[in-house]
Amino acid sequence: MNPQILLTIYRKEMLDMxxxxxxxxxxIVVPMVAMPLIMLAMSYFMSSMESKAREESTTVxxxxxxxxxxxxxxLRGAGFRLVPAADLRRAVERKEVAAALEEVGEGKVGRKxxxxxxxxxxxxxMAASSIRTALDGWKEQEIRRRLKELxxxxxxxxxxxxxxxxxxxxxxMAGRFWGSILGYIVLLLMFSGGMYPxxxxxxxxxxxxxxxxxxxxPASRTEIVFGKLLAATTAIFSTAVLTIxxxxxxxxxxxxxxxxxxxxxxxxxxxxxxxxIALVFAALLxxxxxxxxxxxAVALFARxxxxxxxxxxxxVLLVAVPAVxxxxxxMKLTPALAAIPIYNVSQLIKEIFLGxxxxxLFTVTSATNFLYAAVVFFLAVRIFKNERVLFRx
Amino acid sequence: MIEVDRLVKIFQDGSRGPIKAVHEVSFEVRPGEIFxxxxxxxxxxxxxxxxxxxxxxxxxxxxxxxxHDIRTEPDQVRRNIGFLSGDMGLYHRxxxxxxxxxxxxLHRWPDRQLRDRVEEIFALLKIxxxxxxxxxxxxxxxxxxxxxxxxxxxxxxxxxLDEPTxxxxxxxxxxxxxxxxxxxxxxxxILFSTHVMEExxxxxxxxxxxxxxxxxxxxxxxxxxxxxxxxxxxxxFLDLLGxxxxxxxxxx
Numbered sequence: 001m002n003p004q005i006l007l008t009i010y011r012k013e014m015l016d017m018x019x020x021x022x023x024x025x026x027x028i029v030v031p032m033v034a035m036p037l038i039m040l041a042m043s044y045f046m047s048s049m050e051s052k053a054r055e056e057s058t059t060v061x062x063x064x065x066x067x068x069x070x071x072x073x074x075l076r077g078a079g080f081r082l083v084p085a086a087d088l089r090r091a092v093e094r095k096e097v098a099a100a101l102e103e104v105g106e107g108k109v110g111r112k113x114x115x116x117x118x119x120x121x122x123x124x125x126m127a128a129s130s131i132r133t134a135l136d137g138w139k140e141q142e143i144r145r146r147l148k149e150l151x152x153x154x155x156x157x158x159x160x161x162x163x164x165x166x167x168x169x170x171x172x173m174a175g176r177f178w179g180s181i182l183g184y185i186v187l188l189l190m191f192s193g194g195m196y197p198x199x200x201x202x203x204x205x206x207x208x209x210x211x212x213x214x215x216x217x218p219a220s221r222t223e224i225v226f227g228k229l230l231a232a233t234t235a236i237f238s239t240a241v242l243t244i245x246x247x248x249x250x251x252x253x254x255x256x257x258x259x260x261x262x263x264x265x266x267x268x269x270x271x272x273x274x275x276x277i278a279l280v281f282a283a284l285l286x287x288x289x290x291x292x293x294x295x296x297a298v299a300l301f302a303r304x305x306x307x308x309x310x311x312x313x314x315x316v317l318l319v320a321v322p323a324v325x326x327x328x329x330x331m332k333l334t335p336a337l338a339a340i341p342i343y344n345v346s347q348l349i350k351e352i353f354l355g356x357x358x359x360x361l362f363t364v365t366s367a368t369n370f371l372y373a374a375v376v377f378f379l380a381v382r383i384f385k386n387e388r389v390l391f392r393x
Numbered sequence: 394m395i396e397v398d399r400l401v402k403i404f405q406d407g408s409r410g411p412i413k414a415v416h417e418v419s420f421e422v423r424p425g426e427i428f429x430x431x432x433x434x435x436x437x438x439x440x441x442x443x444x445x446x447x448x449x450x451x452x453x454x455x456x457x458x459x460x461h462d463i464r465t466e467p468d469q470v471r472r473n474i475g476f477l478s479g480d481m482g483l484y485h486r487x488x489x490x491x492x493x494x495x496x497x498x499l500h501r502w503p504d505r506q507l508r509d510r511v512e513e514i515f516a517l518l519k520i521x522x523x524x525x526x527x528x529x530x531x532x533x534x535x536x537x538x539x540x541x542x543x544x545x546x547x548x549x550x551x552x553x554l555d556e557p558t559x560x561x562x563x564x565x566x567x568x569x570x571x572x573x574x575x576x577x578x579x580x581x582x583i584l585f586s587t588h589v590m591e592e593x594x595x596x597x598x599x600x601x602x603x604x605x606x607x608x609x610x611x612x613x614x615x616x617x618x619x620x621x622x623x624x625x626x627x628x629x630f631l632d633l634l635g636x637x638x639x640x641x642x643x644x645x
Contacts, residue, residue, distance in 0.1 A: 212480075387448070
């Protein structure tokens with residue numbers, strides 16, 4: 001293979017690629033806007049859900065029958081607006097109130113209350129839990145009062161104390177979420193970003209009849225495929241770099257003032273140090289080479305741009321399967337699972353963000369993906385040498 | 394020069410079985426000669442040219458192009474040919490300068506020498522005015538000039554032209570004809586395929602009539618006339634293909 005010829009083909013493919021509007025959109029525009037849009041949508045969704053739930057959850061229906069005044073006082077004290085209703089169940093169902101409270105009489109151990117809530121609605125769920133907290137507060141006061149009357153000490157209530165300490169560093173908490181979601185999004189964008197360039201430089205060349213002229217030049221078939229592979233890899237890797245860069249810029253720029261506290265906290269703890277980002281890029285590079293090899297090999301089969309699109313679109317969707325598997329809780333990266341393409345890198349990214357990746361599994365994953373890339377590359381060269389595929393019409 | 398020796402190409406078709414696209418074809422083309430492969434659509438012209446350009450592997454026989462065997466020295470063969478078809482094979486998003494330079498580099502021309510060569514050929518073909526405009530913005534005549542420049546940039550001794558005027562308007566086709574005649578003057582060995590009788594008659598020193606993958610007859614126009622007893626190439630062609638004229642004395 002002559003490096004000068006390789007460079008010539010690579011440069012031509014890159015030039016051709018950056019002048020193609022479709023490629024530019026999928027390779028540059030989509031990754032640049034995808035992350036800010038996803039963040040914006042998440043921020044908006046979380047804050048609007050929270051404020052809506054908070055607003056709705058302040059109304060509590062109370063029955064026409066007698067409810068202990070102390071209970072009503074406890075609810076008012078918790079900030080609830082009390083709405084009298086004849087049919088409490090119906091009132092909750094019709095969303096006239098977030099939840100409802102009814103006193104159903106005296107049991108063996110004392111008063112009996114029923115809370116009506118629709119647990120499929122966050123507001124109702126939130127209200128039910130607040131009613132319970134308010135009533136628990138009143139119950140505690142009542143117990144204290146009775147203990148005092150009996151002359152027993154308050155410590156009788158708390159024979160021991162339990163404290164839960166979260167030993168996970170803040171980075172790990174944020175990394176779990178961002179590692180999963182980022183791997184999934186980046187991998188999907190990488191494949192969809194590389195699709196157009198891969199098709200354009202293979203099936204597109206066949207369709208435009210430029211391939212025949214290229215093949216009649218002194219460049220060998222291996223040089224031609226390798227030059228195209230390098231260009232497709234550049235496109236795919238650029239998509240990954242742009243996606244992650246746009247995430248960093250979005251997070252650094254902030255602008256989530258209007259969003260929920262939970263979201264702001266989640267965002268502020270994303271590990272964005274140079275070491276983490278460099279490791280993520282290093283993990284993605286072999287995947288980019290593999291994705292380019294697969295897409296070039298598949299698109300070479302096609303006679304036209306449209307045909308290649310119909311082959312590659314399902315492939316891009318297929319990528320989602322192992323990537324989604326990586327999102328499932330409890331899924332880990334093991335030496336055996338490191339042999340599963342896409343899954344391995346999505347897990348690796350998650351573990352890099354968690355700050356607990358194993359250099360051994362990093363090496364296994366990268367080596368496996370490079371190996372797959374090499375196998376598919378040789379397959380692509382064979383396809384490219386097959387005149388039945390190249391000139392079929 | 395081109396020496397074709399009993400060249401055979403059989404395609405395997407899933408439903409139709411083996412198809413003989415080129416069968417025992419032999420001919421030679423000398424430097425400074427225009428040799429025409431004349432045949433109807435599907436006669437095997439393009440397959441024959443693709444075999445000589447090493448785009449396809451022969452099933453049988455062989456050929457030598459500029460002294461190199463197409464089977465064993467395909468790289469050397471490709472170094473010595475300029476290939477042009479009616480499709481032009483140009484990258485529409487690139488400029489003429491980029492396309493011609495790209496092919497010059499593939500032929501391993503040093504950058505400085507290549508720059509001078511590009512300037513020279515652009516001046517010759519009057520491309521300078523649109524040399525840096527994208528090809529998709531050019532007229533078909535301009536594009537064909539660029540395609541010629543691309544074919545000639547590495548100064549190949551042999552030109553393989555596959556229906557180079559196919560689908561072109563008259564002025565653009567005329568440009569191609571002038572290019573072919575000009576190339577002959579410089580001693581190039583030119584093999585071109587066509588199904589346009591007038592073009593073959595006007596341009597070719599020798600013609601091979603090909604049908605169903607086989608050469609039916611080959612020679613200069615006087616030789617073909619003597620062999621068939623017909624005057625016009627159209628009549629010679631039909632005679633060699635065993636097709637009677639559609640109308641004789643007003644009757645079909």
